[in-house]
Amino acid sequence: MKVVMVGAGYVGLVSGACFAEFGTDVVVVDVAAEKIEALKQGRMPIYERGLEKLVGDNVADGRLTFTTDLEAAVAGADAVFLAVGTPTRRGDGHADLSYVYAAAEQVAKAAQGPLVIVTKSTVPVGTGREVQKIVRRVRPDLEIDVASNPEFLREGNAIGDFMRPDRVVIGVDSDRALNVLKRLYRPLYLIETPIVATSIESAELIKYASNAFLAVKITFINQMADLCEKAGADVHDVARGMGLDGRIGRKFLHPGPGYGGSCFPKDTLALARSAQELGAPVTIVEETIAANEARKAAMADRVIAACGGSVAGKTVAVLGLTFKPETDDMRDAPSLVVVPKLIEAGAKIRGYDPQPHYAKQVLPQEVFFAETALEAAQEADAVVLLTEWNEFRALPPRKLKAAMKGSVAVDLRNAWEPAAMRECGFSYSSIGRI
Numbered sequence: 001m002k003v004v005m006v007g008a009g010y011v012g013l014v015s016g017a018c019f020a021e022f023g024t025d026v027v028v029v030d031v032a033a034e035k036i037e038a039l040k041q042g043r044m045p046i047y048e049r050g051l052e053k054l055v056g057d058n059v060a061d062g063r064l065t066f067t068t069d070l071e072a073a074v075a076g077a078d079a080v081f082l083a084v085g086t087p088t089r090r091g092d093g094h095a096d097l098s099y100v101y102a103a104a105e106q107v108a109k110a111a112q113g114p115l116v117i118v119t120k121s122t123v124p125v126g127t128g129r130e131v132q133k134i135v136r137r138v139r140p141d142l143e144i145d146v147a148s149n150p151e152f153l154r155e156g157n158a159i160g161d162f163m164r165p166d167r168v169v170i171g172v173d174s175d176r177a178l179n180v181l182k183r184l185y186r187p188l189y190l191i192e193t194p195i196v197a198t199s200i201e202s203a204e205l206i207k208y209a210s211n212a213f214l215a216v217k218i219t220f221i222n223q224m225a226d227l228c229e230k231a232g233a234d235v236h237d238v239a240r241g242m243g244l245d246g247r248i249g250r251k252f253l254h255p256g257p258g259y260g261g262s263c264f265p266k267d268t269l270a271l272a273r274s275a276q277e278l279g280a281p282v283t284i285v286e287e288t289i290a291a292n293e294a295r296k297a298a299m300a301d302r303v304i305a306a307c308g309g310s311v312a313g314k315t316v317a318v319l320g321l322t323f324k325p326e327t328d329d330m331r332d333a334p335s336l337v338v339v340p341k342l343i344e345a346g347a348k349i350r351g352y353d354p355q356p357h358y359a360k361q362v363l364p365q366e367v368f369f370a371e372t373a374l375e376a377a378q379e380a381d382a383v384v385l386l387t388e389w390n391e392f393r394a395l396p397p398r399k400l401k402a403a404m405k406g407s408v409a410v411d412l413r414n415a416w417e418p419a420a421m422r423e424c425g426f427s428y429s430s431i432g433r434i
């Protein structure tokens, strides 16, 4: 089989490489010529564990190629996946579908025979029908099916998630599209991955409903953490006691500075907007969005309070800037709210992240980027742990303390051991525990 992946981003590149690993011929197409050029030279445009080797192996085996030439790529393809961005549209919170629609039109124009256009991008319910209309308008002469195959991989564990997913969701309205997708996912079917075949509308909603549910769960435990602080309880005990209930589950009950990243913020907004328009508002998601925004800003206030009510003229070391560990992605990262607020309040920021490539492009210019965590801590009055990379967990508190001028530690991920931090002389605070 031959597959085209339109978009060489976090989803397109990983999915393309994984399909190639399954034994399929894959061409990954992107309009960003510099990305394609880098990939042709064996350089990854993003950081994702294991990706360089997976791509290298499949390129070497001749199953994976990269191009900017969509027309040539589409020739002879059985399926073309759209894995382009669906960012928040300016002004109204809706998903910006212009990249999806443009890509669908380009693919339809380039098609030479029957094929399936599969939306892998996260899109609001109804998008697949619009794609169908575009395709029928552009190519009434061809049998082009449209399908929805939302992606659930998590950055930081993307390859593992693609290769061993909890489920594969396939939204179709023709047997031909279903059969093509089933053949492509056969290696997962063989390891007994549940394949959920639904209508296109249901598949689109499964993705938004899943992300919104997880965002609600995170926000719930974040608010429980605030309550624990007031009540003198420990949120980890509460989360464990709750999570052992099989109906609740233990995952996503870890408190923090508010969710960020390339999916939850924009997907919750887009779901809320399309639900309002369809006349069935999901108010619980609207509340979650507002609570999460307020939480990110409140994290800067926590740091200021821990520093005695002011950070003016103080140096704050911020460890971890990406939205989560094991990625370089900065989209909607809590650091984008916390760091500017601290700078506005007069702090000097010494930041460190193991993957600072995009952080350097999007954080304020005043931020000094250190090469190591201990270098960031040098002469700092306070240290803030914002993203829980493993190397921060392993950082000996005594060494951290010795590098600093002051003794304030604000752990927004509960990654450090309170007793060990206090023993080393830190004035230590964390989330939802005394």
Ligand SMILES: NC(=O)c1ccc[n+]([C@@H]2O[C@H](COP(=O)([O-])OP(=O)(O)OC[C@H]3O[C@@H](n4cnc5c(N)ncnc54)[C@H](O)[C@@H]3O)[C@@H](O)[C@H]2O)c1
Pocket: 006, 007, 008, 009, 010, 011, 012, 029, 030, 031, 032, 035, 083, 084, 085, 086, 099, 102, 103, 106, 120, 121, 122, 123, 151, 152, 153, 154, 155, 262, 263
């Ligand atoms: N990042 C994640 O963890 C994740 C997980 C699941 C689903 N998703 C969804 O997958 C989609 C893609 O996300 P991403 O993080 O990979 O985005 P991304 O911004 O990293 O990549 C999108 C790529 O598409 C390219 N592109 C845009 N228009 C194009 C066109 N007409 N032809 C060829 N290339 C084009 C862009 O240049 C870019 O490289 C989004 O809808 C997102 O919500 C993302």
